[in-house]
Amino acid sequence: MPTDGEEASFEVGIKLGAMFHQFIGTPVSPESAASLETAIEESIENQPHCESVSVSIDETALESDVGPYGYTGLAGRHMTVEVVVEQEGRRATASMAMEDGYPLMKLDAVN
Amino acid sequence: MPTDGEEASFEVGIKLGAMFHQFIGTPVSPESAASLETAIEESIENQPHCESVSVSIDETALESDVGPYGYTGLAGRHMTVEVVVEQEGRRATASMAMEDGYPLMKLDAVN
Amino acid sequence: MPTDGEEASFEVGIKLGAMFHQFIGTPVSPESAASLETAIEESIENQPHCESVSVSIDETALESDVGPYGYTGLAGRHMTVEVVVEQEGRRATASMAMEDGYPLMKLDAVN
Amino acid sequence: MPTDGEEASFEVGIKLGAMFHQFIGTPVSPESAASLETAIEESIENQPHCESVSVSIDETALESDVGPYGYTGLAGRHMTVEVVVEQEGRRATASMAMEDGYPLMKLDAVN
Numbered sequence: 124m125p126t127d128g129e130e131a132s133f134e135v136g137i138k139l140g141a142m143f144h145q146f147i148g149t150p151v152s153p154e155s156a157a158s159l160e161t162a163i164e165e166s167i168e169n170q171p172h173c174e175s176v177s178v179s180i181d182e183t184a185l186e187s188d189v190g191p192y193g194y195t196g197l198a199g200r201h202m203t204v205e206v207v208v209e210q211e212g213r214r215a216t217a218s219m220a221m222e223d224g225y226p227l228m229k230l231d232a233v234n
Numbered sequence: 235m236p237t238d239g240e241e242a243s244f245e246v247g248i249k250l251g252a253m254f255h256q257f258i259g260t261p262v263s264p265e266s267a268a269s270l271e272t273a274i275e276e277s278i279e280n281q282p283h284c285e286s287v288s289v290s291i292d293e294t295a296l297e298s299d300v301g302p303y304g305y306t307g308l309a310g311r312h313m314t315v316e317v318v319v320e321q322e323g324r325r326a327t328a329s330m331a332m333e334d335g336y337p338l339m340k341l342d343a344v345n
Numbered sequence: 346m347p348t349d350g351e352e353a354s355f356e357v358g359i360k361l362g363a364m365f366h367q368f369i370g371t372p373v374s375p376e377s378a379a380s381l382e383t384a385i386e387e388s389i390e391n392q393p394h395c396e397s398v399s400v401s402i403d404e405t406a407l408e409s410d411v412g413p414y415g416y417t418g419l420a421g422r423h424m425t426v427e428v429v430v431e432q433e434g435r436r437a438t439a440s441m442a443m444e445d446g447y448p449l450m451k452l453d454a455v456n
Numbered sequence: 457m458p459t460d461g462e463e464a465s466f467e468v469g470i471k472l473g474a475m476f477h478q479f480i481g482t483p484v485s486p487e488s489a490a491s492l493e494t495a496i497e498e499s500i501e502n503q504p505h506c507e508s509v510s511v512s513i514d515e516t517a518l519e520s521d522v523g524p525y526g527y528t529g530l531a532g533r534h535m536t537v538e539v540v541v542e543q544e545g546r547r548a549t550a551s552m553a554m555e556d557g558y559p560l561m562k563l564d565a566v567n
Contacts, residue, residue, distance in 0.1 A: 125461075125465060125563045125565065125566045126461065126462075126566075128458075128459065128461075128462050129459075129461050129462050129464075129465040129548075129563060129566050130465070130563055131462075132458060132462040132463070132465040132466040132469065133465040133466065133468065133469040133548075133550065133561075133563040134469060135466065135469065136465065136466040136467060136468065136469020136470040136471075136472075136473065137469040137470070137472055137473035137561055138469075138473060139469075139470055139473065140469065140470035140471060140472065140473025140474035140475075140477070141261070141473035141474070141476065141477045142473075142477075143370075143473075143474065143477075144370055144473070144474045144475075144476075144477040144478035145259065145260055145261075145477035146260075147369065147370030147418060148256065148365075148366055148369030148370045149256055149257075149277050150252070150256075150277045150278060150280040150281055151277060151280065152280045154276070155273075155276035155277055155279070155280055158269070158272045158273045158276045158277075159273050159276070159277060161269045161272075161273070162260075162266075162269045162270050162272070162273030162274075163273075165265070165266035165269045165270070166260050166261045166262060166266055166269075166270060167261060168266070169261040169262065169263045169266055169303070169304070169305035170261055170303070170305070171303045190445070190446055190447040191445050191446075191447050192280070192281070192282045192447065193280070194280035194281070196369060196420075196421070198418075198420075199418070215462075215466075217466065223412070223413050224412055224413075225412040225413050225414065228466075228470055230458045230462060230463055230466040232458065233458045233459075233462050236350075236354060236452045236454070236455045237350065237351075237455075239347075239348065239350075239351050240348075240350050240351050240353075240354040240437075240452060240455050241354070241452055242351075243347060243351040243352070243354040243355040243358065244354040244355065244357060244358040244437075244439065244450075244452040245358060246355060246358065247354065247355040247356060247357065247358020247359040247360075247361075247362065248358040248359070248361055248362035248450055249358075249362060250358075250359055250362065251358065251359035251360060251361065251362025251363035251364075251366070252362035252363070252365065252366045253362075253366075254363065254366075254481075255362070255363045255364075255365075255366040255367035255481055256366035258480065258481030258529060259476075259477055259480030259481045301556070301557055301558040302556050302557075302558050303558065307480060307531075307532070309529075309531075310529070326351075326355075328355065334523070334524050335523055335524075336523040336524050336525065339355075339359055341347045341351060341352055341355040343347070344347045344348075344351050363483070367481065367482055367483075368482075370478065371478055371479075371495075371499050372474070372478075372499045372500060372502040372503055373499060373502065374502045376498070377495075377498035377499055377501070377502055380491070380494045380495045380498045380499075381495045381498070381499060383491045383494075383495070384488075384491045384492050384494070384495030384496075385495075387487070387488035387491045387492070388482050388483045388484060388488055388491075388492060389483060390488070391483040391484065391485050391488055391525070391526070391527035392483055392525070392527070393525045414502070414503070414504045415502070416502035416503070
């Protein structure tokens with residue numbers, strides 16, 4: 124049987140994978156970034172055992188990708204994300220940020 | 235060559251197809267429906283020639299689908315949508331609503 | 346009332362918008378590109394009035410984006426797509442290809 | 457620091473969350489289910505440390521949802537999925553299947 128820490132780690136992984144693949148490609152501009160951040164946070168926080176989701180879309184990264192129509196599709200390089208899950212008394216924290224040009228998801232802590 | 239009315243109709247079709255397939259399956263509850271409506275509207279309004287997008291998530295439809303964890307995945311039966319596009323002086327209006335259990339997209343008018 | 350040509354143009358727009366926003370961000374490598382092309386084609390061909398969908402993922406474009414783990418997320422710059430719709434005796438053809446760094450969707454012909 | 461078992465559990469969670477939210481809503485019919493199964497498997501197997509993905513779309517579940525146009529959007533109730541991840545000598549196995557009307561993701565074993 125998996126341990127409680129493994130269960131909490133599994134749950135926080137689900138949230139990051141869900142977040143990324145649900146919203147990647149969403150049309151976004153500097154003007155609409157704030158409403159998208161809020162929607163992503165509130166959406167993923169609905170999932171089981173999810174305590175908090177924090178999404179920050181980087182306007183500078185966004186602006187360097189905005190094409191001829193003033194927007195782009197949301198990509199990993201545009202955002203940093205932190206998710207906290209609590210389950211069976213264990214708290215797992217994970218994050219997504221760019222590393223070597225790849226949006227790396229990391230398990231930061233299991234307490 | 236397509237007519238201006240056909241071009242505007244094409245553009246409004248793109249917006250409805252994009253809206254549906256980007257956001258379908260998003261975790262949503264009665265509490266998070268409002269932020270998702272706003273994010274969908276502002277997101278799709280970024281697209282070329284898009285004048286307005288109006289999304290209404292039906293709380294009653296949502297509540298009848300909410301599972302053991304208090305949320306569900308966004309589905310066609312949960313929402314009605316209207317999109318207006320203006321291009322080359324033509325305005326095309328289209329909508330999505332349930333018909334015979336199918337989320338039907340309709341071209342309502344081209345003026 | 347919209348004309349038959351406008352209706353067919355609307356339908357082909359839906360297919361391109363759906364295709365792009367359903368599959369964008371899908372993990373893809375040179376090895377898995379062929380099965381993804383087939384799945385996209387067969388999936389969108391299910392939609393009403395859709396006669397054919399042709400998706401071509403460009404291996405060179407893919408390889409230049411492949412990160413430290415040997416894959417990337419499907420993006421507009423990786424593919425060209427053509428869709429044909431027949432409705433009420435009218436046939437609309439549309440395509441997506443890169444133009445000025447933007448994955449432009451075009452209505453090619455309505456016959 | 458998380459344990460190796462927690463890291464492997466986190467990774468397998470990412471894969472299940474990614475799989476579900478990338479492909480949910482994809483137009484699918486009994487005829488196109490096989491190509492979609494293959495594309496989902498090969499796509500998610502691209503992700504880091506992923507050893508195998510097995511997707512089975514249930515034709516009976518699909519047929520009971522097929523609407524007036526002969527297809528439906530892929531939903532949790534249409535499929536069962538198993539994912540195996542190997543990382544740092546630990547192997548984590550997880551699955552998704554329906555439980556109480558909810559597509560439950562479970563961490564089955566960490567060895």
